[in-house]
Amino acid sequence: MDSASPQGFIFGTASGGFKTPGRRDLALVVSEVPAATAGFFTSNLFKAAPVLAGMERIRERRTGRAILVNTGQANACTGEEGLANCRETLALIASALHLEEGEILPASTGVIGQHLLMDRWRAAVPELIRDLGRSSLKDVAEAIMTTDAFPKYAVERVALSGGEIILAGAAKGAGMICPNMATTLSLVLSDAAAAAGIWRRMLARAVRRTFNRVTVDGDTSTNDTLYGLANGASRVPVRGKAEERLVEEALDRLLGKLAYMLVQDGEGASKVLHIRVRGAAGARDAEKAARTVGHSQLVKTAMYGQDANWGRIVAALGRSGAAFSPAEVRVSLCGVELFRNERPVSPEADALLAKPLQERDLELDIVLGGGPGEYRLLASDLGHEYVDVNAGYRS
Amino acid sequence: MDSASPQGFIFGTASGGFKTPGRRDLALVVSEVPAATAGFFTSNLFKAAPVLAGMERIRERRTGRAILVNTGQANACTGEEGLANCRETLALIASALHLEEGEILPASTGVIGQHLLMDRWRAAVPELIRDLGRSSLKDVAEAIMTTDAFPKYAVERVALSGGEIILAGAAKGAGMICPNMATTLSLVLSDAAAAAGIWRRMLARAVRRTFNRVTVDGDTSTNDTLYGLANGASRVPVRGKAEERLVEEALDRLLGKLAYMLVQDGEGASKVLHIRVRGAAGARDAEKAARTVGHSQLVKTAMYGQDANWGRIVAALGRSGAAFSPAEVRVSLCGVELFRNERPVSPEADALLAKPLQERDLELDIVLGGGPGEYRLLASDLGHEYVDVNAGYRS
Numbered sequence: 001m002d003s004a005s006p007q008g009f010i011f012g013t014a015s016g017g018f019k020t021p022g023r024r025d026l027a028l029v030v031s032e033v034p035a036a037t038a039g040f041f042t043s044n045l046f047k048a049a050p051v052l053a054g055m056e057r058i059r060e061r062r063t064g065r066a067i068l069v070n071t072g073q074a075n076a077c078t079g080e081e082g083l084a085n086c087r088e089t090l091a092l093i094a095s096a097l098h099l100e101e102g103e104i105l106p107a108s109t110g111v112i113g114q115h116l117l118m119d120r121w122r123a124a125v126p127e128l129i130r131d132l133g134r135s136s137l138k139d140v141a142e143a144i145m146t147t148d149a150f151p152k153y154a155v156e157r158v159a160l161s162g163g164e165i166i167l168a169g170a171a172k173g174a175g176m177i178c179p180n181m182a183t184t185l186s187l188v189l190s191d192a193a194a195a196a197g198i199w200r201r202m203l204a205r206a207v208r209r210t211f212n213r214v215t216v217d218g219d220t221s222t223n224d225t226l227y228g229l230a231n232g233a234s235r236v237p238v239r240g241k242a243e244e245r246l247v248e249e250a251l252d253r254l255l256g257k258l259a260y261m262l263v264q265d266g267e268g269a270s271k272v273l274h275i276r277v278r279g280a281a282g283a284r285d286a287e288k289a290a291r292t293v294g295h296s297q298l299v300k301t302a303m304y305g306q307d308a309n310w311g312r313i314v315a316a317l318g319r320s321g322a323a324f325s326p327a328e329v330r331v332s333l334c335g336v337e338l339f340r341n342e343r344p345v346s347p348e349a350d351a352l353l354a355k356p357l358q359e360r361d362l363e364l365d366i367v368l369g370g371g372p373g374e375y376r377l378l379a380s381d382l383g384h385e386y387v388d389v390n391a392g393y394r395s
Numbered sequence: 396m397d398s399a400s401p402q403g404f405i406f407g408t409a410s411g412g413f414k415t416p417g418r419r420d421l422a423l424v425v426s427e428v429p430a431a432t433a434g435f436f437t438s439n440l441f442k443a444a445p446v447l448a449g450m451e452r453i454r455e456r457r458t459g460r461a462i463l464v465n466t467g468q469a470n471a472c473t474g475e476e477g478l479a480n481c482r483e484t485l486a487l488i489a490s491a492l493h494l495e496e497g498e499i500l501p502a503s504t505g506v507i508g509q510h511l512l513m514d515r516w517r518a519a520v521p522e523l524i525r526d527l528g529r530s531s532l533k534d535v536a537e538a539i540m541t542t543d544a545f546p547k548y549a550v551e552r553v554a555l556s557g558g559e560i561i562l563a564g565a566a567k568g569a570g571m572i573c574p575n576m577a578t579t580l581s582l583v584l585s586d587a588a589a590a591a592g593i594w595r596r597m598l599a600r601a602v603r604r605t606f607n608r609v610t611v612d613g614d615t616s617t618n619d620t621l622y623g624l625a626n627g628a629s630r631v632p633v634r635g636k637a638e639e640r641l642v643e644e645a646l647d648r649l650l651g652k653l654a655y656m657l658v659q660d661g662e663g664a665s666k667v668l669h670i671r672v673r674g675a676a677g678a679r680d681a682e683k684a685a686r687t688v689g690h691s692q693l694v695k696t697a698m699y700g701q702d703a704n705w706g707r708i709v710a711a712l713g714r715s716g717a718a719f720s721p722a723e724v725r726v727s728l729c730g731v732e733l734f735r736n737e738r739p740v741s742p743e744a745d746a747l748l749a750k751p752l753q754e755r756d757l758e759l760d761i762v763l764g765g766g767p768g769e770y771r772l773l774a775s776d777l778g779h780e781y782v783d784v785n786a787g788y789r790s
Binding site for chain 2: 342
């Protein structure tokens with residue numbers, strides 16, 4: 001694991017005691033100079049207070065100085081009071097660091113429907129400020145965890161004509177312990193010198209190709225947020241389309257690693273299903289097919305049960321709404337062709353797949369026809385651990 | 396349980412030994428006179444051979460004489476040979492009863508991807524014919540079971556100006572033992588005298604209001620079929636719109652009972668969630684909201700865990716694609732209001748719901764706003780039994 005960090009960022013973590021006493025549940029990322037910002041938010045109509053405040057900041061300013069994250073309380077479904085509390089936490093940091101409140105981007109995750117414990121915030125902020133420069137990106141990745149089994153962070157380096165830039169990211173996974181909902185929070189930091197317009201465009205495409213192509217249970221939370229800061233501290237500019245493409249490819253790799261870790265660590269997940277749909281009439285058909293298969297409870301339980309159940313895959317394709325001719329469909333799992341010409345290929349498939357299906361990563365290749373449409377999706381399986389995690393009574 | 400049967404129908408059952416030796420897995424319903432037919436089929440692009448043959452018959456003829464059902468083999472994903480086998484089974488019956496092959500409607504359920512065992516069919520048909528008139532509708536309901544825990548049948552009587560008519564129905568539930576898929580098969584019989592046009596129209600509306608509003612896991616099989624026969628043996632006609640409405644209301648009750656039994660007996664289901672969405676901008680928005688909640692793994696596991704987890708319900712509404720204003724949303728579970736004005740209503744809700752959530756039937760009422768759109772959906776929960784049933788290796 002590359003422990004490099006983009007230049008010009010400092011990190012702080014602290015314990016606010018929001019849920020588990022003593023655990024570091026506050027993280028602060030500060031850029032030494034104003035950084036180009038980017039923000040991507042949940043499409044859920046119920047948006048948490050920090051999502052509403054973050055959207056406003058991204059809309060109104062093109063640069064920012066800091067990201068403030070807490071776990072333990074989602075500050076979702078908390079109304080006007082929640083929004084006022086969110087603003088107060090930002091004001092506390094702004095005042096300590098002599099920044100404007102609008103330069104700080106907020107994110108929260110945790111129990112929904114409860115108000116932020118403002119007394120604990122006021123007590124914890126001085127500790128958080130004191131810690132600035134002492135924590136690492138890994139500490140931040142640990143502080144933003146809720147029920148994640150391991151911290152998720154990654155680094156990419158890109159050589160451009162002006163020198164090397166570094167991209168780093170941290171994410172928290174799908175913690176679905178009641179009454180939390182699947183919430184992903186991610187930070188992407190770079191010392192590249194890029195205008196906000198370019199930075200946002202590159203990141204938007206990378207998010208579409210990575211984070212928007214994973215599913216644990218198809219539920220979208222009130223709090224999903226991804227922030228990006230590019231502060232130019234490397235003094236290396238992203239020059240022209242060719243270099244933009246290089247950075248975008250590195251963002252794809254970086255976010256791809258984080259997205260994979262989210263599915264791998266999805267609560268109750270034992271498998272990562274790599275679904276690839278090709279030959280669809282269009283990209284939209286390919287996506288429909290991939291998502292229907294990736295969300296099918298019957299396919300997910302079959303993968304959990306290590307069962308090469310092509311019938312369920314085919315049935316999910318058939319109800320997906322994607323337009324295709326059944327006669328052209330081919331399905332392969334872990335490299336073994338299971339279905340072609342509307343029929344199972346071979347009675348030996350089960351024997352051939354017994355061993356590959358024991359692996360964590362399963363490749364599912366689906367060809368719908370001869371069209372250009374293609375889509376990839378990472379999906380988790382569905383087993384007893386999922387039920388255990390999600391049927392437990394809230395505590 | 397009303398054991399009345401519509402006049403002019405006789406029933407036969409037999410053991411073909413298709414899967415479990417000795418078990419009655421063949422059922423035949425014969426109308427003594429030509430009956431108006433109706434047929435409703437899976438929307439899955441992969442349609443089983445009996446679905447293709449049944450669709451053809453419903454399209455080309457308005458009357459029919461018999462319905463032939465087998466369990467143990469779905470005859471799905473079996474190509475041209477599967478279709479030829481299906482036709483041969485119909486020809487065997489037609490020849491024995493001096494009917495035309497086209498007058499018999501086929502339905503199959505069971506293991507997909509395997510061909511019908513034609514030798515066993517040929518051996519079993521004489522037994523099936525001999526049994527005609529000896530079996531009851533209940534025997535038919537038992538013969539078409541796969542992994543259903545109990546036979547599903549119901550009867551309704553309707554007093555019309557010309558006398559009484561009887562409606563009777565039998566259904567098999569969502570048997571999802573690998574590699575079967577959720578397959579529903581249903582028969583609706585009546586001795587009413589109704590033209591095929593009216594019969595089909597009445598039944599179509601009743602199916603839309605009942606069978607199309609249940610979900611166990613959101614998967615649609617290759618074999619879903621509902622056939623209706625109205626043979627006029629009561630000599631009681633359905634006169635005018637008012638009587639049509641009476642019959643349609645009885646069909647709603649009949650199919651409603653069968654649909655409820657399907658969810659109640661959904662494999663691995665311990666709860667029946669009665670979802671009612673009101674106040675949506677339109678019926679389409681209400682349906683989107685109801686289906687997203689009913690299919691949400693997080694909502695289903697919470698119901699299994701007897702957890703009044705309004706956050707998951709609200710989050711599902713927010714991602715459903717239904718248009719609404721979050722500030723107007725209200726959510727009640729088992730008569731206890733949980734969410735209003737974008738906030739939880741009361742900290743006592745959990746205590747109030749502890750007992751009601753132990754019941755099998757849970758009422759979930761959702762108000763999206765002040766619009767006219769309304770939708771009802773029955774959904775099952777998701778627990779360990781579902782995983783056990785669906786992750787087990789095929790045998």
